[in-house]
Amino acid sequence: MNHINRRQFLGQASCAAVGGTSLLSTLTNLLLTGSAAAQNAHSFNDYKALICLFLPGGNDSFNTLVSTGASATSPAYLEYQTVRQDLALPHASLLPISPLNNPGRPLALHPGMTQAKSLFDSGKMAFLANVGSLVRPTTIADYNNSASLPYGLFSHSDQQEQWQSSIPDVRSGVGWAGRAADILTAANDNSSVSMNISISGNNLFQVGNQIVPYTVNADGASQLNGYQNNFGYDPIRKIAIDNQLAQEYRNVLDKTYTRMKRNAMEAYEQYSEATSTPLPADTLGNGPLGKSLRQVAKVIAGRNVLGVKRQIFYVQWGGWDFHDDVVSNMADMIPVVSQAVKAFYDLTVAMGIENNVTLFSASEFGRSLTSNAKGSDHAWGGHQFVVGGAVRGQRVYGQYPDLYQGNPLDTGRGRIIPTTSVDELAAELALWMGVSKSDLPLVLPNISRFYNLSSTNPPIGFIA
Numbered sequence: 001m002n003h004i005n006r007r008q009f010l011g012q013a014s015c016a017a018v019g020g021t022s023l024l025s026t027l028t029n030l031l032l033t034g035s036a037a038a039q040n041a042h043s044f045n046d047y048k049a050l051i052c053l054f055l056p057g058g059n060d061s062f063n064t065l066v067s068t069g070a071s072a073t074s075p076a077y078l079e080y081q082t083v084r085q086d087l088a089l090p091h092a093s094l095l096p097i098s099p100l101n102n103p104g105r106p107l108a109l110h111p112g113m114t115q116a117k118s119l120f121d122s123g124k125m126a127f128l129a130n131v132g133s134l135v136r137p138t139t140i141a142d143y144n145n146s147a148s149l150p151y152g153l154f155s156h157s158d159q160q161e162q163w164q165s166s167i168p169d170v171r172s173g174v175g176w177a178g179r180a181a182d183i184l185t186a187a188n189d190n191s192s193v194s195m196n197i198s199i200s201g202n203n204l205f206q207v208g209n210q211i212v213p214y215t216v217n218a219d220g221a222s223q224l225n226g227y228q229n230n231f232g233y234d235p236i237r238k239i240a241i242d243n244q245l246a247q248e249y250r251n252v253l254d255k256t257y258t259r260m261k262r263n264a265m266e267a268y269e270q271y272s273e274a275t276s277t278p279l280p281a282d283t284l285g286n287g288p289l290g291k292s293l294r295q296v297a298k299v300i301a302g303r304n305v306l307g308v309k310r311q312i313f314y315v316q317w318g319g320w321d322f323h324d325d326v327v328s329n330m331a332d333m334i335p336v337v338s339q340a341v342k343a344f345y346d347l348t349v350a351m352g353i354e355n356n357v358t359l360f361s362a363s364e365f366g367r368s369l370t371s372n373a374k375g376s377d378h379a380w381g382g383h384q385f386v387v388g389g390a391v392r393g394q395r396v397y398g399q400y401p402d403l404y405q406g407n408p409l410d411t412g413r414g415r416i417i418p419t420t421s422v423d424e425l426a427a428e429l430a431l432w433m434g435v436s437k438s439d440l441p442l443v444l445p446n447i448s449r450f451y452n453l454s455s456t457n458p459p460i461g462f463i464a
Helices: 005-014 020-029 075-085 113-122 140-143 156-165 174-189 235-246 254-272 288-301 326-350 421-432 437-443
Strands: 049-054 063-066 107-109 123-134 196-198 312-314 357-362 382-388
Touching: 049 156, 049 288, 049 421, 063 075, 063 326, 075 326, 075 357, 107 113, 113 123, 113 254, 113 326, 123 421, 156 174, 174 196, 174 437, 254 288, 288 326, 326 357, 326 382, 357 421, 421 437
Parallel strands: 049 312, 049 357, 196 312
Antiparallel strands: 063 107, 123 382, 357 382
């Protein structure tokens, strides 16, 4: 006897079903919300949204948050210039910042980050220095002895998975935002739409043990092909689908499939109603990243229609694997991120929701400090940013590393061992979203290796 799993069944059923060409994704989205973690039920009087902006490919973040000084002959800038060689940005082009705390050296932003500098200077953006996936706090001796290292180190797919699961020592099919949603979703009303919404397709980050993301695109949710006034509309097809949904089936698979199709249609209707709420004017533009963030804002604006108190969004904007022409490629791409993030924050201000919305960046790894024919190679630790009204901004958190070759964190060619773990970053955000300290190990199984759960201090301190 051949046994098929749920994924295989849905795949086969959707291909066979009337109107099924766009259905599989929606059905997968709908295997979700009703049963999530009732024993961990939370109740909230406020609303909070968390947005992960994932930059796949590995952003060269040592050219995003740059070691500088008062002049081109300053020791901190010379150290940067010496190791980066033809990847070094001219001193005169950099945008100096003045952190309220002491990051250990003068720092500046990439010249294409003028809007980000405005956010930082106004206290709405913070940087997290040298973050990466860690099994436990790691020294160069640990690295040289291959002790407790993340699997597949320097691999795109492996380190993307580790950033999204926050479990770098074993492979996992569940992400830390999914595990958080398993706990938090009971605080939401009985919405047909998951609290985890992806604007950028399938991702591990939002998949829980019970929750999966509701996947849309920058233009919104997808209807069943041919069912209503969309491409391929056919009144005969609509009648056939209606008849199929009206049937009562004895077979458990037929019953389940029909129920899922009904749920998919209900979710589409609810999501479409929620995102029809008019937005204030914005400057996000019509590029892919701007449109994706505008779609997030539409969902946030429709939160009362969805009946939600907590939501987690995933937005991805790729193309960061620069093995050549780092300087010119980043000059094209970094300004897009800077402008979009500032425009999104400004939109949340116009909506009166800026203190309840936090956006953070993520990328699977930083890149090598040394040059590879005007490019940089896969590395490990890198810098990230976090933006929002609740952020304790105009600060750089964590340890900005020394950059000279052979420094105590250099594994070779300027591949830097992280000094802040993904677990600590995720813990701070999960606590802000309402996960209790006692539940934190359910979200981040390795958190006790980095953070004392009995401490009265936050894991990092970047959010109020």
